[in-house]
Amino acid sequence: MAGAVEKPGRGHRDRETEAIKRRLHDLEGKVRDARSRHEPASSASQDRGSAMGEALKLSTEMIAGVAVGGFIGWALDRLFGTAPILMVVFLILGAAAGILNVVRSAQRRQAAAGPLPGNDLPADDDDD
Structure with missing residues (x-):
């Protein structure tokens, strides 16, 4: 009868380990589901x-174009003494x-995005 008695806590510890493994597996599934959502x-x-x-x-390109044009016009005005004429021309x-x-960048972006839905409709044959 002495052999039938287990050491205290040994079977209990195995059950706890199994419960922890099961809870860990469930938690992994929940985390995977949450990430996919x-x-x-x-x-x-x-x-x-x-x-x-x-x-x-795009806004930086626009501002840079105006700033560089204005600077070039200002420098040429200072060089030739033609006060605001060249600056206005180069600002424009x-x-x-x-x-x-900006237009070129927008066209490249639109071409990369592909056609819009509904653009594949057949041509309208009405003579209205």
Whole structure:
């Protein structure tokens, strides 16, 4: 009968280990499910950040075009003594260059995004 008696706590410890393993496995499943639910939200914030970066880049190009044009016009006015004429001309040219850069960047971004839904409709044959 002495062999039938277990050491105190040994069987209890095995049951606790199994319970902990089971709880850990359940917790891993819950974490995996939570991560899969939150992945689309992170891609949306990444898209928002990308769009914010693109907007900052476009505005910087616009401001840089005007600033460089104004500086070149100012320097040429100082060199030739033709006070505000060349500065105004180059400010306008700088603004035009900035707008052209913004339009080109927007066209590249639109081409990379692909066609909009609904643009694949057949041509309208009405003679209205």
